[in-house]
Amino acid sequence: MKWLSQNYPQVVELFLTHLALSVPAIVASFLIAVPLGWSAQHGRGLRGPVLVGVGLLYAIPSLPLFIIVPVLIGTPLRSSSTMIVVLTVYGVAVLVRSAADAFASVPAATLDAAAAVGHTRWSSFWRVELPLAGPVLLAGVRVITVSTVSLVSVGAVIGIQSLGTLFTDGFQRGIRFEVVTGIVLIVALAVLLDGLVVLAGRLLMPWTRGGRAGRGGRAGRVGRGGRGARVVRRGDDAPVLAEPRLAGAAQAEEGPR
Amino acid sequence: MNLFADAWRWLATGSNWTGDGGAATRLVEHLLVSGLVVGIAAIIAVPLGVLVGHTGRGRTVVVLAASTARAVPTLGLLTLVALATGIGLTGPVVALVVLAVPSLLAGAYAGVESVDRVTIDAARAVGMTEAQIVRRVELPLAAPLLVGGLRSATLQVVATSTLAAYTADVGLGRLLFAGLKAREYDVMLASALLVVALALVLEGVLALLQHLVTPRTTARAGNAHPISTVPEQSPTERTS
Numbered sequence: 001m002k003w004l005s006q007n008y009p010q011v012v013e014l015f016l017t018h019l020a021l022s023v024p025a026i027v028a029s030f031l032i033a034v035p036l037g038w039s040a041q042h043g044r045g046l047r048g049p050v051l052v053g054v055g056l057l058y059a060i061p062s063l064p065l066f067i068i069v070p071v072l073i074g075t076p077l078r079s080s081s082t083m084i085v086v087l088t089v090y091g092v093a094v095l096v097r098s099a100a101d102a103f104a105s106v107p108a109a110t111l112d113a114a115a116a117v118g119h120t121r122w123s124s125f126w127r128v129e130l131p132l133a134g135p136v137l138l139a140g141v142r143v144i145t146v147s148t149v150s151l152v153s154v155g156a157v158i159g160i161q162s163l164g165t166l167f168t169d170g171f172q173r174g175i176r177f178e179v180v181t182g183i184v185l186i187v188a189l190a191v192l193l194d195g196l197v198v199l200a201g202r203l204l205m206p207w208t209r210g211g212r213a214g215r216g217g218r219a220g221r222v223g224r225g226g227r228g229a230r231v232v233r234r235g236d237d238a239p240v241l242a243e244p245r246l247a248g249a250a251q252a253e254e255g256p257r
Numbered sequence: 258m259n260l261f262a263d264a265w266r267w268l269a270t271g272s273n274w275t276g277d278g279g280a281a282t283r284l285v286e287h288l289l290v291s292g293l294v295v296g297i298a299a300i301i302a303v304p305l306g307v308l309v310g311h312t313g314r315g316r317t318v319v320v321l322a323a324s325t326a327r328a329v330p331t332l333g334l335l336t337l338v339a340l341a342t343g344i345g346l347t348g349p350v351v352a353l354v355v356l357a358v359p360s361l362l363a364g365a366y367a368g369v370e371s372v373d374r375v376t377i378d379a380a381r382a383v384g385m386t387e388a389q390i391v392r393r394v395e396l397p398l399a400a401p402l403l404v405g406g407l408r409s410a411t412l413q414v415v416a417t418s419t420l421a422a423y424t425a426d427v428g429l430g431r432l433l434f435a436g437l438k439a440r441e442y443d444v445m446l447a448s449a450l451l452v453v454a455l456a457l458v459l460e461g462v463l464a465l466l467q468h469l470v471t472p473r474t475t476a477r478a479g480n481a482h483p484i485s486t487v488p489e490q491s492p493t494e495r496t497s
Contacts, residue, residue, distance in 0.1 A: 059460040061416030063433065064449030071260045071446060146327050153330040157423055158437060164332055171336035171424065179340065183333040190328040 003177050015185055018162040022149050025084045029091025029144055037099020058093035066158050078159040091144040098140025102133035135208050138201040145197050149190040263443035287428035291415045294350055298357035306365025311391055319366050326359040331417050339424035349421035357410040364406015368399030400470035408463040415459055419452050
């Protein structure tokens with residue numbers, strides 16, 4: 001506690017730095033992954049290659065990537081731009097799959113109906129497909145929000161400042177409390193941002209709220225994982241054709257993560 | 258780009274591979290530590306996950322643990338355990354086991370839970386005991402998701418073992434940190450590429466394994482879990 005009272009201005013600064021690294025990466029991941037996921041779902045024969053591609057990206061450990069990215073794109077080694085690029089790579093790697101599943105959860109018949117009432121492909125995307133894919137997409141964004149916040153800390157070992165600096169500094173100076181402070185603050189930041197994502201989802205997709213409440217109010221019971229899975233399971237209402245893939249998505253949601 | 262050529266030259270130089278501190282030793286260390294960790298984690302997590310999946314008890318705890326673990330930064334856990342246990346292998350092994358358990362637990366649990374209740378009832382109806390149901394029905398059908406859990410756990414552990422060199426002098430991370438300290442960027446990049454190659458090779462092997470254990474009969478129409486729904490890659494969090 002004494003350590004915290006002496007160092008809290010620095011802790012606050014690291015907290016804000018951590019936030020400033022996480023948010024752009026989450027936003028960039030979303031902006032890149034949604035079109036990629038959409039084309040993986042709709043492009044002929046694209047699903048396999050795109051998903052294998054992002055799977056391989058995901059398999060690359062982050063620490064080496066902090067060293068490879070600067071060499072590849074010429075950003076300085078210890079810089080926030082390197083950090084944001086690395087985080088975005090992982091965000092995209094996870095979110096493209098979610099996005100492809102999200103668009104797959106939209107029944108083909110609905111898209112045909114949208115075309116039949118005169119939607120162009122463009123307006124059908126914005127006004128029909130994206131809103132219907134929204135809940136599954138939201139679950140994916142929640143996953144990358146939490147993992148991004150956690151991942152930022154790894155940069156500390158090569159000297160990129162963040163709450164992870166509390167780990168390296170605490171380890172070098174043998175201050176256990178400093179390390180614990182870092183862990184607590186990172187988890188808190190992850191929970192905070194996750195909450196904001198959920199809130200944004202409610203505001204942008206007001207219809208999902210009614211749907212959840214109408215289903216026995218189990219939503220709050222099992223916390224994050226359960227709720228994410230529930231969103232995916234909204235497909236219970238979907239036509240039979242869409243069901244198998246939704247079952248798979250639900251498994252993936254609850255599965256190893 | 259020149260740095261890539263330098264890194265390649267470093268990798269192609271035989272003398273960098275041999276000897277006590279050579280890349281070969283570090284690679285073997287890396288594999289041994291990762292294997293040890295995944296082994297310990299599997300011994301803890303798989304029976305527990307199967308039990309939860311079979312009985313349906315403790316489901317909430319498993320889901321909660323898996324999602325909470327996502328938010329805990331591995332580097333923090335690693336340094337915390339290292340501060341408690343001192344420099345050496347114990348710190349990283351404990352931290353990495355904690356990292357690997359949720360993926361394996363969730364994979365085993367989700368795999369067993371995904372088995373069609375009708376199938377289990379049928380097994381019970383033909384007179385199988387609970388142990389037989391677990392061994393002969395649930396485990397084979399759960400295998401793809403179980404191996405999926407193993408796959409993401411292995412991936413995370415191999416990646417994070419690099420970080421383990423921060424508190425213990427083992428594995429490929431040691432070359433990486435040595436390069437970082439001495440500003441030998443070719444060594445750093447070379448070791449980074451080695452870790453990436455190792456991760457990709459293991460990912461490929463486990464993907465193949467996952468494909469092999471997927472029961473073909475489930476591809477039949479009308480089944481609740483057709484082959485195409487098996488996640489090739491679980492959307493696990495990346496913590497290292």
